Every structure is written in C-alpha cells, then in structure tokens.
Amino acid sequence: MNARKIALDVLIDIDRNNAYSNIALNKHFRGKDLDGRDQRFITELVYGVIENKIYLDYITGQLSKTKIDKIHPSVMNILRLGLYQIIYLDKVPSSAAVNESVNLTKKVQMRAAGFVNGLLRNYLRNRENLKTPIRQENPALFLSITYSHPQWLVEKWLDEFGLAFTEKLLKGNNAKPALTARVNTLKINKNELIDHLKKNDIEVADGKYVEEAIRFENMYSLEEVESFQKGYFQIQDESSMLVAHVLDPKPHDTVIDVCAAPGGKTTHMAQLMKNEGMIIARDIHDHKLKLIDRTAKRLGITIIKTQCYNAKDIDQTMIGKANRVLVDAPCSGLGIIRRKPEIKYNKNPDDLLKIVDLQLEILENASKYVTDNGYLVYSTCTITSEENIGVIQRFLSKNKDFIMVDINPLLPKAIRQTEKYLQLYPHVDDVDGFFICKLQKQIRP
Incomplete structure (x- = not known):
C-alpha cells in the first residue's frame, strides 16, 4: 500500500467534501493493512500540507507558468505533497520526494508527470532565489504566507491582539497538539x-x-x-474537560446540554455526577445523537437521555426545570486550528457575523430552562472576542436576572485569570483555544 497515495486520497477527500482531516484520515485508514510507521507518515503528510498550504501554493505560483487555478486539483495536491517533503522533512531525500511525486502523478494524471517533475526540480535549483513578502512593507501578507493563514484572518487578529501575540498564535496553530x-x-x-x-x-x-x-x-x-x-x-482535549468542571454538576441534578454532540462534555458531566441524576443531551442530527448513545454505553453511563431538538427553538415543557444548563455553542472553531487545520480555510468574515447572532439566540433560549439560583455555562472552541465575551455582554445587557459567576475557584491555579471567565489560547496554554463563562440566575423579588 503506497502511503503517499493514501495521503493524496485524504487531501482530495478534504478538498472535495469539506471533510475534517481527522475523520478523513480515519476513513482512509479503515480496512487497510498499515503499520504504525505508515500511519504516522501519512498523518504527517496530510497535516503538514494542510497547515502550510498557502505557503506551498505561493511557491508553486512563483515557479509555474500555468496559473494555479488552472492546475488539476489532484496535481496541485501532489505538488503540495512533494514540496512539503522537500522543504520540511529532512528524513526524506529530495530526489525521493521528486521521484515519488512523479510516480504518483502517473497514476492519477499521466500527462502532468513532466510538469510535476519540472516544477519540483526547478524549486531545487532556485529555492535560494525565490522571493518572499517583506515583513516591514506588509506584515499581514508576510504572516499570511509564512504561517499559511488567510490574510483576512491575520488582519483581524493583528487588530485584536497586536503583532507579537498574533505571530506566536499563528506559529502555535501550526504546532502538533498533544x-x-x-x-x-x-x-x-x-x-x-x-x-x-x-x-x-x-x-x-x-x-x-x-x-x-x-x-x-x-x-x-x-x-x-x-x-x-x-x-x-x-x-478529549483538556480545555474541553474544564467545561464540565466549571458547570460543576452534582449527583441527582437535572442538566440540559443543548448542543451536546459529539458527547465529550455530556459524558464528562455524567461522570462528575457519579452517574446519578439526569442529563438531557440534545442535537439537531440523529446520527450524532446515536454517537452519544454509543459512547455512553461504552463508558457505562445510564443517565443520559438523548433528544433530537433544535436549540433555536424553545421547549416550553422544560422552562425553569434544569439545575444546570450547558451551551457549548456552534462557533467558528478558530481555537482548534492546530487540531483541524482545514478550519482556517473554510471561514470568512461573513461567517463570524452570522454565527454571533445564532450563539446569542441559543443562549437566550437555553437560559429559560434554568431554575432560580441555577447555573448556565456558555463555552466555545474559538478565540474571537465577539463570539465569546461579546455574546455574554449582549446577553447580560438584556437579561438582568443573570449575573456572571467567578469561575477561578473551579479552575487549576495555573490557568486562573484576572477575569471571572476563562479564555485559553493554544500557544499560551498548550491546549485547544477555548472560552468558558458561568452565569447564575437570580431569584426574582
């Protein structure tokens, strides 16, 4: 079984179907007789290409007489694979990277084999002479190409975090997560x-x-x-584990998880509750609820009741019935780029504007299920302020019966912050980027 061919198939799958890298890898590993070494090599190739795609395409653009958008997608991915091996993998001889790329091209686009061979050898001859953007002239463009993040996203983070923090964040996003x-x-x-x-x-x-x-x-x-x-x-990532600890559910509580799939936080809450009480786990997709059911069964958990329900709708039968409610909201996912690097290419500024309104709507609806003195936790796996503290501020401005609770006593000392909420960054905390905030419903006079 040719490891590079499998890596190519995974990359094509991700491009064509907007598949997540980890899911695509697992799909293409299934049923194949691959040892650990092959799996590690394929995984390294796939993640390496995705993480560095903008830079690799920038190099191709300088060397190719054919415009990038005119190159066949399969050939483009072969070029990325070849360049990635030459530039980043010392253990792969350049000659082997070129020859294997050409052989791979012959299997999928025979007529392009000469083109691939010529471009990769052209890179080896001229790599010292290739131009790169000048940092001082255009910092956003320089960072975008150097660390392979879309320029609009780099510009957004430069505005929000400044140059030094942004560059460390971009570099951290390309690091291998634990x-x-x-x-x-x-x-x-x-x-x-x-x-x-x-x-x-x-x-x-x-x-x-x-x-x-x-x-x-x-x-x-x-x-x-x-x-x-x-x-x-x-x-489960540690930042995700912190969510259940912040919600702090007790045995015999009634808990609602309004956006529960794939179930990591739901099953963790059940674990903290010692499998005593009730957790209503909701999602809009039946197949995702079945995944939660399977996970709960494997873990020996019996208190989770899955329900197909849209968090945008209000369930009148559950108003004021839950001691604790979790809103792990749909988000841009920009805190987990190092785990799913394709995310950075699948977003645009309009997506952020739309999702913020959805997050607020879901939080508003979920708040109605909380009992007096009960708790509502809002979490995301992103780092943008408008999706995080911005949503909380908008919610609190309209819902005076809720207050923000200081979650620091529930957190490990190493990540306690001056704010009452928690914002984690991958390059700072070595976990997924995450936001967690806890609210309490006050008793009405």
Missing part, C-alpha cells in the same frame, strides 16, 4: 489505567491541568485499543 484523553473514573482510576496502558506498550503521561486527564505519546487509532473499547477512557 493527544489527550479523560480517564473514566466510573470504571477505573487513573493509576490503574496508566498501568494497564503501559503493560500494552502504550506510553502515557499526566495531563497538564485536569486531574482525570492523560496524554498519549505518538499514538494513532486509539479506538482499536482494548482499554478504549472497554470504556476506560474517552478522547
């Missing part, structure tokens, strides 16, 4: 799980912030691991 998981304490304790994994030659370490978090070293296809199938752990 693979983390949550120990399912309903079935096993942390030390027992670590011992179990190490006996199976799986290297793990403690998480950074959350007690029940562990980090895997160089692991792929975790779903095939016996301890995963037995429900001993759930794959």
Whole structure:
C-alpha cells in the first residue's frame, strides 16, 4: 500500500467534501493493512500540507507558468505533497520526494508527470532565489504566507491582539497538539489505567491541568485499543474537560446540554455526577445523537437521555426545570486550528457575523430552562472576542436576572485569570483555544 497515495486520497477527500482531516484520515485508514510507521507518515503528510498550504501554493505560483487555478486539483495536491517533503522533512531525500511525486502523478494524471517533475526540480535549483513578502512593507501578507493563514484572518487578529501575540498564535496553530484523553473514573482510576496502558506498550503521561486527564505519546487509532473499547477512557482535549468542571454538576441534578454532540462534555458531566441524576443531551442530527448513545454505553453511563431538538427553538415543557444548563455553542472553531487545520480555510468574515447572532439566540433560549439560583455555562472552541465575551455582554445587557459567576475557584491555579471567565489560547496554554463563562440566575423579588 503506497502511503503517499493514501495521503493524496485524504487531501482530495478534504478538498472535495469539506471533510475534517481527522475523520478523513480515519476513513482512509479503515480496512487497510498499515503499520504504525505508515500511519504516522501519512498523518504527517496530510497535516503538514494542510497547515502550510498557502505557503506551498505561493511557491508553486512563483515557479509555474500555468496559473494555479488552472492546475488539476489532484496535481496541485501532489505538488503540495512533494514540496512539503522537500522543504520540511529532512528524513526524506529530495530526489525521493521528486521521484515519488512523479510516480504518483502517473497514476492519477499521466500527462502532468513532466510538469510535476519540472516544477519540483526547478524549486531545487532556485529555492535560494525565490522571493518572499517583506515583513516591514506588509506584515499581514508576510504572516499570511509564512504561517499559511488567510490574510483576512491575520488582519483581524493583528487588530485584536497586536503583532507579537498574533505571530506566536499563528506559529502555535501550526504546532502538533498533544493527544489527550479523560480517564473514566466510573470504571477505573487513573493509576490503574496508566498501568494497564503501559503493560500494552502504550506510553502515557499526566495531563497538564485536569486531574482525570492523560496524554498519549505518538499514538494513532486509539479506538482499536482494548482499554478504549472497554470504556476506560474517552478522547478529549483538556480545555474541553474544564467545561464540565466549571458547570460543576452534582449527583441527582437535572442538566440540559443543548448542543451536546459529539458527547465529550455530556459524558464528562455524567461522570462528575457519579452517574446519578439526569442529563438531557440534545442535537439537531440523529446520527450524532446515536454517537452519544454509543459512547455512553461504552463508558457505562445510564443517565443520559438523548433528544433530537433544535436549540433555536424553545421547549416550553422544560422552562425553569434544569439545575444546570450547558451551551457549548456552534462557533467558528478558530481555537482548534492546530487540531483541524482545514478550519482556517473554510471561514470568512461573513461567517463570524452570522454565527454571533445564532450563539446569542441559543443562549437566550437555553437560559429559560434554568431554575432560580441555577447555573448556565456558555463555552466555545474559538478565540474571537465577539463570539465569546461579546455574546455574554449582549446577553447580560438584556437579561438582568443573570449575573456572571467567578469561575477561578473551579479552575487549576495555573490557568486562573484576572477575569471571572476563562479564555485559553493554544500557544499560551498548550491546549485547544477555548472560552468558558458561568452565569447564575437570580431569584426574582
């Protein structure tokens, strides 16, 4: 099985179907006899190309007499794969990168083999003479090409965060994230799980912030691991784990998770509740609810009741019925670019404007389910202020019966902040970019 051909198939799948990189990789790994080395190489190629696509295309644009938009998409991805190996992978000889790219082209677009060969060899001859944007003349363009982020997004972050912070953020977005998981304490304790994994030659370490978090070293296809199938752990980033701790659900509470899929936070809440009480987990897609049901069953959780329900609608039967409500809102996802790098190419400024109104609408509706003195948590996996504290400020300005609660006592000391809410950044905190804010409903006089 040719690893580079599989990497090409994954990249084409992502381009054609707007597929998430991790889902596309898993799909193309399934049913193939690939050892760990091949899986790691394919994964490195796919993520490397996506993370650096703007820069790789910039290089191609300087070397090709044919305009980029006229090059066949498959050939374009082969060029990206070839250039990525030459520029970034010391362990792959340049001659091998060129030859393998040409052989790959012969399999998918035979007539373009000469073009691919010529362009890659042209790069090897002229790489020292290629022009790059000058930082001082156009910082946004320089950062956009250097770190392969759309220029509009770079400009937005420059306005919001400044030059130094933005450059570190862009660099951090291209770094390899840790693979983390949550120990399912309903079935096993942390030390027992670590011992179990190490006996199976799986290297793990403690998480950074959350007690029940562990980090895997160089692991792929975790779903095939016996301890995963037995429900001993759930794959989840630590920033996501913090959400359940902030909501702080108690045994026998009634909790509503209005945007629950894929279920990581829902099942974590059930774990903190010791599987006692009720969690109503809602989503608009039946297939995603079935995923939550399967995950809950694997983890041994019985208190989750899934319901197909649109968070934009108000459920009159649940008004004032929930002790705690979670709104893990649909968002731009700009905090998880290092995990799903294709996100940065699939957004535009209009998307942000539209999603902010949706977030506020969902938060307004969800607030109606909260009992007096009950709690409402709003979270996103993004870092833009308008989607985060901006939504909260708009909500509080219209809902005087809610106040913001200081969540710092519920957080690890290492990430406590001066604000009552939490904003995490990948390059600062080494977790997914996340926002978490807790509100409490006051008793009406």
